[in-house]
Amino acid sequence: MTLQGFTSAQANTDRGPRDIGQPIEEVRARLSQTWASQGGLWGWLTTVDHKIIGRRYIITAFVFLLLGGVLAAVMRAQLARPESGLISPDLYNQLFTMHGTTMMFLFAVPVMEAFAVYLVPLMVGTRNIAFPRLNAFSFYVYLFGGLMIWIAFALNIGPDIGWFAYVPLAGPEFSPGKRADIWAQMITFTEVAALATSVEIVVTVFKQRAPGMTLDRIPLFVWTQVVTAFMVIFAMPAVMTSSTLLILDRLVGTHFYNPAEGGDALLWQHLFWFFGHPEVYIIFIPATGMVSEIITTFTRRPVFGYLFLVLALIAVGFLSFGLWVHHMFVTGIAELGASYFTASSMLIAVPNGIQIFCWIATLWGGRPKFKTPLLFVIGFLIIFVLGGLTGVMLASVPLDTQVHDSYFVVAHFHYVLIGGAVFPLLGGVYYWFPKLTGRMLSERLGQWNFALAFVGFNVAFFPMHILGLAGMPRRIYTYPEASGWGTLNMIASIGAVVFALSFVLFLWNVMASLKRGAVAGDNPWDAPTLEWATTSPPPPQNFDRVPIVTSRYPLWRHPDTLPVGTGLALDTREIVLTTVVEGRADVRVTSPNPDIWPFITAVVVGVTFIGSIFNGWVALVGLVPIGIGLIGWGWPSGSVEDES
């Protein structure tokens, strides 16, 4: 079975001629033209190609990673010695706020979404992401939010309230001026962007999988992105609520968080951490998907325990919503409630443990090829298991009272976030770089990159566990010599230098390989999933003919010729929708052409969000241009009815 038609004699022909088995060269040429983005600046602003948007998303997120990293380096310089006067307390407070905010909201969550935007449509074998114009809109909104907060920081009105902005400190009385407003509005930007992307991912995976891709044939990376998208959809409303109430307190004069007027300071913490804890898993879960794909490819065997892994992911997704109070163990929460959260926080170790065991079992049963992506995954396993175990320690209420808000916690969350997400992400970059660019990253530089990152990370962050136990609280801009914290801080700062060097090497590798890297070919790693079935980089239409999936590992099952289907329109953008569970071909629908309205709408939304910081009425007045934008966006373009 190499051909399967998606069309019938009665097919509506309004969408022009169809692929009825013409020579593949002709099909390719016509589809490339149909799906191409326009050239020039206009083309840049109107494109709806998920690969172009995804690439922009990835690059932007990495720029924010570098910016956030520079802030961290400055902080480590300040903390290297006791009583250092390198930077002022005011600047230091802006630095750690911007570092945390940038890393969490502008790098970690977006970069995982970025990879989803680029890879998910390719991995499920479709031609574009669902709601491609929303996708373009989402990127611009994210970009504007990030630019706003960084421009504010450059103008010395960067937020200085910590990345979780506890009230009353972030409230109108103790943070006058615009700094906290800018932070809160940045949340609005990034959450709008994240929600939009999540909806696209869910619909893409549920409705646009290649025919034959039943639920149990979905690649694990795609599974992780679906689970993450659902978590975003349920978690983000909590933080949007909390930041909106904060904005109302600050700009409109409400008293949601003001205890003097019957408000409650702890309300903020509940709302924020109800989002904030799932947030950690929103970052971590997609990284586990990268780990699964990399381990599968480089052990050259099916991942062990696919079903276990999928169920573990879903379990983590659910459990992560029941842990938030472990961020609040020292706020005087009722004992019985705190005890519940100890148990639930411990419990999440079980599904996470299952994932670790499955990966080790896969490595055990295969013959690992130690390419750079796998090195980063091994680094991930070493670091993340340690960070996970200190997480178990933090679940204990009495233990937490000693280490909460200390450098022990700083060490812990860098172990889980850098170890658990950044290491797999770097592995993922080495793994998918050839697909994105058509060229391989240098293996030799990659090994050095890994070695420096691994050593630098551990030297920088391991000593912080001890500093925390020795009484060093987080977010202090200096410490007295008599504290005895000097030596370990110096060691941490030296580690930070090495860690930073690893990123310089990474950048160098990317730049050099873009120009001179070995040409990759379609499938340089002999990987099993669909994104490797097309050219590197993929053509605008992704696939000349839609793949027909018969296995969880299509390219291993059909090493020579992948079964494909015909029958889609050649001169109109058309995709196949399939049924949710069995992935049977169901409907052919059109997919939007390039469009300027998402950009226009994003601009007016951005102007409205920023303007409302300075005058509340802008939020109302802005509804008019936003409404115009949405009408322009939704104006019927005259496409024909979808057909079965």
Place this chain on the structure above:
Amino acid sequence: MSWPEALDPKGPEADAVAGLIWSFTGLCAFIWVLVMVALAVALIRRHRQSEDPLAVTIGEERRVEWIVGGLAVLTGLIVIGLTFISYGAQARIFGLGGGDVAIDVIGHQWWWEVRYPSDTASATVVTANELHVPVGKLVRLRLTSTDVIHSFWVPSLIGKADLIPGRTNTLAFTADRPGVYAGQCAEFCGLQHTHMGIRVIAEDDADFTAWKAGQVAAAHEPATPAQAAGKAAFLSNPCVSCHAIRGTTAGGTLGPDLTHLASRTTIAAGTAELTRGTLAAWIADPQGMKPGTNMPTMKLSAADLNTLVDYLMGLK
């Protein structure tokens, strides 16, 4: 380098937590080593692998499934065990009733107001940034805040608890032996979160009683002409709008009570040890010593500054 404070407990409550940290760390380290050994073996073991990546033996996969399932169950049992160990320590630390000494600690940006309440107003002790506690007695703190959230943390004696406006939290601990135990605010509370230190001075009963009697007493009257001039300078400058000295007309409540300032060991919430020199430097240029502090710079003449410090250093 000495042992980290949290692992060098100076009281039974801190001791219980230290024991918990050790047992968790020991077990977690053991698990980490086991996982790493399994990982290392998985990576270096050399065995035949079929050319066809999809050719896995069902029997072997089943066997490994049982192993992974068993490990999952084991993980579950371990965390249940740890949960109950944690509950044990929790009951031990937070189950303490009553208390021999009650102290109110009130958080301010960026200092600690400390009060030993009494039925009679004249017997109430009001001080700042230092707690005196009798050795071997259960001390109960009542924690609240007038502005933003702060967190009380003296790792040698007890884990932390937040000071939250509109709420009162409590924290109970005992100091086993005399000593000075340092801590500082653990919840980011604004510009000078860094310089919000607290000291717990544990002393035997007699010393504690004597200290308390000294604190309840009225402020020392100036004993020298210089001190008298200093008092006049104090009362005629804006000092009085924020600070109180009992027995004078100074009754401000925004800053620390200075009635027995010279009996304390530090100034500006642990920013510096209290000496004549640091006090003079502090009054002359508070923003230089603790940028952003709410204490404004007084334009005092050199003579006024000198006599003022004389007076304040006499307030034992």
